[in-house]
Amino acid sequence: MxxxxxxxxxxxxxxxxxxxxxxxxxxxxxxxxxxxxxxxxxxxxxxxxxxxxxxxxxxxxxxxxxxxxxxxxxxxxxxxxxxxxxxxxxxxxxxxxxxxxxxxxxxxxxxxxxxxxxxxxxxxxxxxxxxxxxxxxxxxxxxxxxxxxxxxxxxxxxxxxxxxxxxxxxxxxxxxxxxxxxxxxxxxxxxxxxxxxxxxLQIDKARTALHIQPRRPLSIESNDPRLKAALIIMERNIEKTISIDKLAASVGLSRRQLERLFVEKANSSPAIIYRRMRLERAKHLVMETDAPLIEIAMEVGFENASHFAKAFRKAFGQSPTKLRDVVAAVP
CATH class of the missing domain: 3.40.50.880 (Class I glutamine amidotransferase (GATase) domain)
Incomplete structure (x- = not known):
């Protein structure tokens, strides 16, 4: 400025x-x-x-x-x-x-x-x-x-x-x-x-431009601003996924530091949580829209429908096609 x-x-x-x-x-x-x-x-x-x-x-x-x-x-x-x-x-x-x-x-x-x-x-x-x-x-x-x-x-x-x-x-x-x-x-x-x-104004201290917006992505509880920022960036980059290296750099950490932070605070790796976010988004689209599965796969960052279907089945215990059929059968 x-x-x-x-x-x-x-x-x-x-x-x-x-x-x-x-x-x-x-x-x-x-x-x-x-x-x-x-x-x-x-x-x-x-x-x-x-x-x-x-x-x-x-x-x-x-x-x-x-x-x-x-x-x-x-x-x-x-x-x-x-x-x-x-x-x-x-x-x-x-x-x-x-x-x-x-x-x-x-x-x-x-x-x-x-x-x-x-x-x-x-x-x-x-x-x-x-x-x-x-x-x-x-x-x-x-x-x-x-x-x-x-x-x-x-x-x-x-x-x-x-x-x-x-x-x-x-x-x-x-x-x-x-x-x-x-x-x-x-x-x-x-x-x-x-x-x-x-x-x-009865404000104790002004927050800086690095302060994280007060929102909790997913259900992960953490007061660490770097973890919160990383989760929000993941959430905002579902369709066009970013690398873990770039994600780490965006919150001022090396990849190793970010991975250590996630394991310590979220008991998981950033890659696993990122995939979970993408699949949760896919599940919502499968259940709530009529979009072709290949379009959903592409939208959540998978390169092909086969890879997407395998990951979806592993995460939710059934294929996206089966889940859509179940939803459609509910009166």
Whole structure:
């Protein structure tokens, strides 16, 4: 991400917010309140060290997903006025979460090298505008599959709470919006400003970009963040499987270290657990869809139907064809 000195004419940390239709109020509130409390001492709310605006192509009220409305405070002024422009998304069922003028403004900001951040599904808006093609995106595990389907060829992860990739940022949303805002405050203002904001918000300590999203894959209990991250990465790479070496590297371990970790914490090897995930996904598809078995085999990373059938029978005690017949016979 750009440092404060990368954008000339900016004396304070300045952030512009773009709120999508049905945006997530909590994510916006936590982000902007972290800025507010970092900008002044105690809880005075003065815009001493930071400033922010809610930008809009019109001054019409923007309705959040919970029904609370927020009014833009500024038109689309020169994007170079800001260190960051933060797009706060929300519900995915809106076909046009922002209008054409907003998309053009974001493209203009990108052309002027202003750092862009997607919060919650705001990353979808940036990707739809073609602004995340060469950057890694971080989205909630709830939205990972939808993102991958909509934007093939984009690098996306759903294990971390937020991600910073050069002049693009992305955040899973929810409480992690405060963590990302705290990082920006610490980077551009000071640790003291960050501490002031977090203390007033009753947050003990900001989580880093390496923190794992609070979700437990499968039924494996573990507090080890490296194991959690590896499991989520496996879960998100069922169709296009990745090697154990690459999996280990993605969580900062060697293959041997990863294997030792899995044996210690999960009483199994990463390869066995990965195959189990793939076969559980296959079992669901066999029972819930009419897809040909060869398609299911390919979707969960098997090269041919014969190999798939053997692995399936070993795991579940019957062939995929037999299981589908049993399911079909149930009235």
């Amino acid at each position: 750009n440092s404060a000195n990368d954008v000339p004419s900016v004396s304070r940390l300045k952030i512009g917010f773009i709120l999508a239709r049905s945006f997530t109020l909590s994510a916006f509130a936590l982000f902007v309140d972290t800025l507010r409390l970092a900008s002044d001492e105690a809880d005075k709310s003065g815009r001493v060290l930071a400033d922010w605006q809610v930008l809009g192509s019109t001054r019409h009220l923007i309705t959040s997903s919970c029904g609370v409305q927020v009014a833009p405070t500024s038109d689309f002024i020169d994007p170079s006025e800001f260190n960051y422009i933060v797009v706060v998304g929300g519900l995915l069922n809106s076909e046009t979460p922002v209008d054409h003028h907003t998309v053009e403004y974001l493209k203009k900001a990108a052309a002027r090298k202003v750092s862009l951040i997607g919060v919650c599904t705001g990353t979808f808006i940036l990707a739809e505008a073609g602004l995340m093609k060469n950057h890694q995106s971080c989205v909630s595990w709830l939205h990972h599959d939808v993102f991958r389907e909509r934007f093939p060829g984009h690098e996306v992860r759903a294990d971390r709470i937020f991600n910073l990739d050069r002049n693009r940022g992305s955040c899973a949303g929810g409480s992690s919006a405060a963590d990302m805002a705290a990082y920006i405050v610490r980077r551009h203002i000071s640790k003291a400003a960050e501490r002031n904001a977090l203390e007033v």
